[in-house]
Amino acid sequence: MTEKKQIKMTEKKIDKKMAPKGIPSKEGEGNKLVVGTCTDVDCPVHGKLKTRGKVFKGTVTSKHHKRIAIELERLVYIRKYERYAKSRTKIHARLPTCMEKSVNIGDLIKIQECRPLSKIIHFVVIDKLNAGENKKWKQ
Numbered sequence: 001m002t003e004k005k006q007i008k009m010t011e012k013k014i015d016k017k018m019a020p021k022g023i024p025s026k027e028g029e030g031n032k033l034v035v036g037t038c039t040d041v042d043c044p045v046h047g048k049l050k051t052r053g054k055v056f057k058g059t060v061t062s063k064h065h066k067r068i069a070i071e072l073e074r075l076v077y078i079r080k081y082e083r084y085a086k087s088r089t090k091i092h093a094r095l096p097t098c099m100e101k102s103v104n105i106g107d108l109i110k111i112q113e114c115r116p117l118s119k120i121i122h123f124v125v126i127d128k129l130n131a132g133e134n135k136k137w138k139q
Ligand SMILES: [Zn+2]
Pocket: 035, 038, 039, 040, 043, 044, 045, 046, 047, 096, 097, 098, 099
């Protein structure tokens, strides 16, 4: 019995050593995004950035270096007319380097609130939901 236990222990040790650097050892979370190496500190999956608070879904309207802007439509009730009016909100979000190539203008993405990273950024991209029609935004 003791021999078997020892073998199991050694196997575990080998597994830990075999894991490549840069990829977190957390089970489940690391498998969401297929990345080789992500050294971004402000990445919710590979970095140390914690997410909390509000979650929004929206369309990417502009893309910058490590930053995107998304636009989302919501309904606001107007008491005088007892009807709803459409309202547009624009939010800037941090784009982790591991998602920089996969996220483009027109895509539907999911963002979550995090600590303020700069004057205008307090959200981070956590998921890509749909690839958008790029033609629509190029015109
Ligand atoms: Zn990452």
